[in-house]
Amino acid sequence: MIRIYVPRDTTACSLGADQVAGRFATAIADAGLNMEVLRNGSRGLYWLEPMVEVDTDRGRIAFGPVGEADVRQLMADRFWEGATEHRLALGLTEEIPFLKNQQRVTFSRVGIIDPLSLKDYCARQGFEGLNAALSMSAQDIVSCITQSGLRGRGGAAFPTGVKWQTVLDTPSDMKYIVCNADEGDSGCYADRMLMESDPFSLIEGMVIAGLAVGAEQGYLYLREEYPLAHTVLRDAIELARHGGYLGNNIAGSDKKFEIEVRLGAGAYICGEETSMLESLEGKRGQVRPKPPLPAIEGLFGKPSVINNVVSLASVPTILAGGAASYEGYGVGKSRGTLPFQLAGNIKQAGLVELAFGATLRALLEEFGGGTRTGRAMRAVQVGGPLGAYLPESQWDTTLDYEAFLAIDAMLGHGGVVVFNESVNMREQARFAMEFCRIESCGKCTPCRIGSVRGVEVIDSIQGEAENEPAREQAVALLEELCDTMVAGSLCAMGGMTPFPVRSALQHFADDFKIS
Amino acid sequence: MSEASSQADHADLVSDIIAAHQDQPGALLPILHALQDAIGYVPGDTLPIIASGLNLSRAEVHGVVTFYHYFRSSPPGRHTIQICRAEACQAMGSRALEEHARRSLNVDFHQTTGDGEITLLPVYCLGNCACSPSVRVADRVFSHVDAERFDEIVKQLGNTAVEVK
Structure with a gap:
């Protein structure tokens, strides 16, 4: 039986993957061929989606981007026999430089397996981490994560092992594992990809976290904007339960763990961990002051591990391969790998998992290949809407948490949004304030009022373009407002909105001089 | 459909939804999602029913519905x-x-x-x-x-x- 792989992933489907899969199925049936169409996840080479693969003796070969209209010719050319001359032929998938030059660790199965096949998952080291964890003490599991150097991949980069240790050390009749799948940062889609393409790795990570801290209930807080991820996760949880990997007797161990998916409702702030807890409790998603830390008083007042999707999905690999193996990747205090996501105006947009330590420029040029529209790159926003805009002079910065902090920027969740020279950076700064105004939870004044004033002041900078003293006064006011927001906000929303604003002011000052 | 009968329909629907989610901790968001999935929005006349079902004040339920961008208080277009x-x-x-x-x-x-x-x-x-x-x-x-x-x-x-x- 020859197998054809057509991705089922939000972006691939947005480019017509479902229709392409349908065409192949019809063509195969019409020709009476012994072939089947499998729906894998995406490899993350999005400019080539829908990217169709087929098994050969040499490995999988790829064709893309395949439109509905290409299916007939591909079948006529018997593309499964190689068809290296076909205009859409990409050769061996694993040899495509964009993929070959990555270090796929957490994303090792993504795009390769059928996301809803336990058999596929197990054939590629699935549940090896869980089996290892089941033979370890809770403390040994936590120590393994601590030694791996894993830090929160959601953006804050807090050491995961320290968080787990606190929950383990806090006695309680009830503890929770909460997965933060409210990936609201623009330019970020790693969580979505992982949930759609390898959901069992996340489930396995949550179960291991439960074993590590003594929790038997997990909540997965997923954003409403990800309907396909929701469907895949629900199906995967059901399959895992049937397979004995969730429920009352996990892998025959007498240990219990359950996961419930909860949907958000279009509030960016619910990606902030305390606001997410409020939302899970059925309340307005307003930020809680810390302390108490959620690790001590979290969901429903109980000790809770709160981790991002990629953090939790990295756990099985760490347990299976050992802390030292994961810790071997990276530089300085940034250990392991980070899935970077190339987005916006970039030619080869997609997911690039790399060990920490490469440069931003390598990501933009070697992987990204320049802008999509052809004009020169001008600004790059790294780390989502609260991340700084970086001018070319900063693109040689090393991709590690500390190097980015040193230039008043952040790696965050690894999103990289590219703008070409047509961008107006005053408009981008204004949008940062506007977004904060729309999404502020309203709990603290610097964020709630500061963002409103921020939009007004940026408008007045524009309005005073012909009156330099008045314009300079408005710029000084904006700087002062940013100080207040950084120093006085309760969480990162108000506290970091000034990052994109200030970086725009600092590096693209001319854009603030035109009306 | 007259306004009175539409309100009665909402009452039955909401009661069924509340019953289905009653044992869930922090059930308010799942209930609002189920309601909006069913009829496209969260009608104002359902708030007192939800409030009493979850032992909350009407203001608390209103506060939650209006906090989240996704929940609508009026019907959307087709x-x-x-x-x-x-x-x-x-x-x-x-x-x-x-x-x-x-x-x-x-x-x-x-x-x-x-x-x-x-x-x-x-x-x-x-x-x-x-x-x-x-x-x-x-x-x-x-x-x-x-x-x-x-x-x-x-x-x-x-x-x-x-x-x-």
Whole structure:
């Protein structure tokens, strides 16, 4: 039986993957061929989606981007026999430089397996981490994560092992594992990809976290904007339960763990961990002051591990391969790998998992290949809407948490949004304030009022373009407002909105001089 | 349907939904989702029922419904179109797309066209940032949407009788 792989992933489907899969199925049936169409996840080479693969003796070969209209010719050319001359032929998938030059660790199965096949998952080291964890003490599991150097991949980069240790050390009749799948940062889609393409790795990570801290209930807080991820996760949880990997007797161990998916409702702030807890409790998603830390008083007042999707999905690999193996990747205090996501105006947009330590420029040029529209790159926003805009002079910065902090920027969740020279950076700064105004939870004044004033002041900078003293006064006011927001906000929303604003002011000052 | 009978329908529906979620800790969001999935919005007359079912004040339920952008207090048009306004989409021209959408549909964000067909909504990221600008209609996401493609999407909606939640 020859197998054809057509991705089922939000972006691939947005480019017509479902229709392409349908065409192949019809063509195969019409020709009476012994072939089947499998729906894998995406490899993350999005400019080539829908990217169709087929098994050969040499490995999988790829064709893309395949439109509905290409299916007939591909079948006529018997593309499964190689068809290296076909205009859409990409050769061996694993040899495509964009993929070959990555270090796929957490994303090792993504795009390769059928996301809803336990058999596929197990054939590629699935549940090896869980089996290892089941033979370890809770403390040994936590120590393994601590030694791996894993830090929160959601953006804050807090050491995961320290968080787990606190929950383990806090006695309680009830503890929770909460997965933060409210990936609201623009330019970020790693969580979505992982949930759609390898959901069992996340489930396995949550179960291991439960074993590590003594929790038997997990909540997965997923954003409403990800309907396909929701469907895949629900199906995967059901399959895992049937397979004995969730429920009352996990892998025959007498240990219990359950996961419930909860949907958000279009509030960016619910990606902030305390606001997410409020939302899970059925309340307005307003930020809680810390302390108490959620690790001590979290969901429903109980000790809770709160981790991002990629953090939790990295756990099985760490347990299976050992802390030292994961810790071997990276530089300085940034250990392991980070899935970077190339987005916006970039030619080869997609997911690039790399060990920490490469440069931003390598990501933009070697992987990204320049802008999509052809004009020169001008600004790059790294780390989502609260991340700084970086001018070319900063693109040689090393991709590690500390190097980015040193230039008043952040790696965050690894999103990289590219703008070409047509961008107006005053408009981008204004949008940062506007977004904060729309999404502020309203709990603290610097964020709630500061963002409103921020939009007004940026408008007045524009309005005073012909009156330099008045314009300079408005710029000084904006700087002062940013100080207040950084120093006085309760969480990162108000506290970091000034990052994109200030970086725009600092590096693209001319854009603030035109009306 | 008269207003009185519509209210009675809501009461039955809401009671069933509350009963189905009663044992869930923090059940308010799941209940609101179930209600909006069923009828497209969260009618004001359901708030007292939900409040008493969960032992909350009516103000608390109102506070939650109005906090979240996704929950609606009035019925949407037959279709909803969400346009992503976030940075990755801006980098590929979503500001112009927003402008085009408002002008061609003759509505602002959060408004419904005069014929009740289309409600236009902003959204802040669909996770489709590699192929921006992005638009969502029901559970379907569209990539690389420019003015021309937007018009096609709208036209196709006009030709289908698909129920959009």
